[in-house]
Every structure is written in C-alpha cells, then in structure tokens.
Amino acid sequence: MLIKRKRGWELPESAATPEAIYLKRRTLIKGLAAGPILLGAPAWLAGAAEAAEADPSAGLYPFPKNDKFTAGPGRKLTPEKIATTYNNFYEFGSHKQISQRAQALKTRPWTVTIDGMVEKPFQIDIDSLIKKMPHEERIYRHRCVEAWSMVVPWSGFPLKALVDLAKPLGSAKYVVMKTFQDPKVAPGQRQTWYPWPYTEGLTMFEARNDLAFLVTGLYGKPVPDQNGAPLRLHTPWKYGFKHGKSLVRFTFTDKRPKTFWEALQSSEYGFWANVNPKVSHPRWSQATEKDIGTGERVPTQIWNGYGEWVADMYANLKGEKLFM
Numbered sequence: 088m089l090i091k092r093k094r095g096w097e098l099p100e101s102a103a104t105p106e107a108i109y110l111k112r113r114t115l116i117k118g119l120a121a122g123p124i125l126l127g128a129p130a131w132l133a134g135a136a137e138a139a140e141a142d143p144s145a146g147l148y149p150f151p152k153n154d155k156f157t158a159g160p161g162r163k164l165t166p167e168k169i170a171t172t173y174n175n176f177y178e179f180g181s182h183k184q185i186s187q188r189a190q191a192l193k194t195r196p197w198t199v200t201i202d203g204m205v206e207k208p209f210q211i212d213i214d215s216l217i218k219k220m221p222h223e224e225r226i227y228r229h230r231c232v233e234a235w236s237m238v239v240p241w242s243g244f245p246l247k248a249l250v251d252l253a254k255p256l257g258s259a260k261y262v263v264m265k266t267f268q269d270p271k272v273a274p275g276q277r278q279t280w281y282p283w284p285y286t287e288g289l290t291m292f293e294a295r296n297d298l299a300f301l302v303t304g305l306y307g308k309p310v311p312d313q314n315g316a317p318l319r320l321h322t323p324w325k326y327g328f329k330h331g332k333s334l335v336r337f338t339f340t341d342k343r344p345k346t347f348w349e350a351l352q353s354s355e356y357g358f359w360a361n362v363n364p365k366v367s368h369p370r371w372s373q374a375t376e377k378d379i380g381t382g383e384r385v386p387t388q389i390w391n392g393y394g395e396w397v398a399d400m401y402a403n404l405k406g407e408k409l410f411m
C-alpha cells in the first residue's frame with residue numbers, strides 16, 4: 088500500500104521511462120506509411136510497427152463522453168502517467184511497477200468466449216466485439232481495497248450490452264469473468280499457490296446495472312496492457328479487485344463463483360466487495376483513501392459515491408457480507 092518511490096510525474100521529461108518511450112514509438116509509427124520505410128530500419132522500429140499494426144481498434148478512439156459521470160466534488164482526473172504506471176496486475180508481479188513487464192501481453196488476436204447457461208455458446212474476436220458494442224467514455228472513480236484511489240476517463244460499453252449479446256437463460260444467476268492464463272507471458276502465473284486464472288463474478292442484477300462497464304480504452308486510447316488490455320471490467324461502486332483484467336471468458340451460471348481473492352483469503356475478501364467507509368478491512372480502516380493523483384487523503388463514500396445507481400439492488404439482501 089505504501090507508495091515508496093519517486094513519483095513518475097515529478098520526473099523531468101528527459102527521464103521518461105522506457106515504457107513511455109515505447110508508447111511514443113507506437114504513436115510515431117502509426118503516423119508513418121507502413122512498408123518501404125521499414126527496410127533497413129532498426130529492430131525496435133520494426134517491432135513498434137508490428138505493435139501498431141497489431142491494434143486495429145486504435146483509430147476508433149476517442150469515443151463520445153457521457154456527461155452523467157464526472158470526477159465528483161473535490162476530485163480531479165488522475166494524470167495518465169500515474170494511472171498507467173501504478174498498477175495491480177498480479178500476473179506480472181505482486182507490486183505496483185508492472186507496467187513494462189505487462190508489455191509482454193499479446194492482445195491480438197484475442198478471442199472472447201461466452202458460455203455456460205446461454206442459448207448458444209460462442210466465441211468472438213475482440214475487434215468484432217468492439218465494433219458491435221455501443222462505446223462511450225465515462226469518468227469513474229476507482230477505489231482499491233488497499234485504500235488508494237484514482238479518477239480516470241474509461242472508454243468502453245455497458246456490460247449489459249454483452250449480456251444481451253450472450254442471451255443468458257432465465258435460470259442464470261451469475262456471470263463469471265476470467266482473465267487469460269499463460270505462464271509464458273505472465274510470470275506471476277508460475278507462482279502456483281495463486282488460484283489462476285484470475286476469476287471474478289457479478290450477479291445478473293449487477294451485470295445489468297447501468298454502471299457496470301466493460302473497458303476497452305483509457306484516456307481516449309486503447310487500454311494499455313498494464314491496465315488490462317484489451318478488455319477489463321469496471322464496477323465503480325465496488326473495490327477494484329472486482330475488475331478482472333484482460334478477460335477471455337464470460338460464463339453464465341446458477342452457482343456463485345469462488346473469486347480469486349476470496350479463494351486466497353476469504354476472511355479478508357469476499358464476493359460482494361461494495362465500498363463502505365464504515366466497514367474496515369480486518370487489517371486497516373476504509374474510512375479514507377489516498378488519491379494517487381493529488382497525494383491527498385479524502386473521505387471514502389458509501390458505494391464509492393454511486394449509491395443512487397446501485398443501492399437498490401442490495402435492499403433485500405439479508406445475511407450477506409455486502410462490504411467485504
């Protein structure tokens with residue numbers, strides 16, 4: 088939880104990280120006509136061209152902003168550089184500095200499987216999915232269970248649109264979302280004590296809520312690998328660990344899944360994980376959070392401030408640990 092490094096945004100431009108340079112090369116190459124110019128080009132240039140070609144969705148961004156969603160009182164957008172270099176993605180390491188390592192992820196081709204209790208299981212490639220889904224940009228606050236937060240413009244589409252595409256049976260009660268599994272790419276997955284692949288889930292009610300959002304982009308561009316390319320969840324009223332990254336499978340079921348953190352430590356992390364400042368984590372208070380953009384500590388809000396959209400869903404749920 089402690090941020091014990093020199094903060095990236097305080098560095099002069101000349102000290103930009105190799106990752107930033109990598110991203111710049113991608114942009115540079117996108118602006119060049121492909122082909123002859125690459126003959127005899129240095130290896131990094133050719134590699135960057137491949138990376139650029141490998142993301143056919145890049146030209147679709149930015150998407151129109153949905154003005155319903157704002158940073159909120161007293162909050163500011165987190166600088167892009169911070170949100171893209173301070174990450175939780177245990178597949179690439181159990182610390183926050185995984186952004187460069189995560190570039191090993193190959194996000195094309197990328198196939199998403201829809202199965203379980205649906206009319207007819209199917210697979211769809213990510214670019215066909217992106218083209219079918221109604222995209223927009225939403226500013227959402229992101230509250231990690233570790234008591235830090237950020238405010239980010241996410242691009243994507245309502246999870247509800249994918250649920251409709253999937254045509255679940257009336258008997259389905261949950262949608263289970265799984266991250267890719269490939270220990271050759273993700274060194275963390277060689278640590279066999281973790282219950283890979285990363286698994287998360289929502290009730291069908293939650294999945295159809297207007298706020299549940301599948302993210303394909305960040306800051307008006309395709310979502311960077313370290314933030315869960317090419318497809319990750321965002322349910323802003325829940326702790327960040329609910330937001331599975333780099334998703335490959337959506338399974339509809341009538342059984343509540345054992346989620347990744349719950350399987351590891353059920354006394355500390357549960358299925359619901361709704362944000363509540365009054366319910367402490369067993370090892371720390373959830374009353375406040377550190378905004379990683381401003382460095383300020385701000386009070387945490389019930390449902391992370393999204394109660395008007397989501398609180399109803401839980402009104403009749405008795406005997407459930409809704410806030411862990």
Ligand SMILES: Nc1nc2c(c(=O)[nH]1)N[C@H]1C(S)=C(S)[C@@H](COP(=O)(O)O)O[C@H]1N2
Nearest residue numbers: 174175176177231266285314327328330332
């Ligand atoms: N596959 C996978 N998804 C994951 C995680 C992870 O380790 N692996 N970490 C979660 C946690 S704890 C948080 S806070 C967010 C962090 O997302 P960000 O790096 O885009 O801020 O991703 C979530 N999704």
Ligand SMILES: [Mo]
Nearest residue numbers: 231232327328
């Ligand atoms: Mo988190």
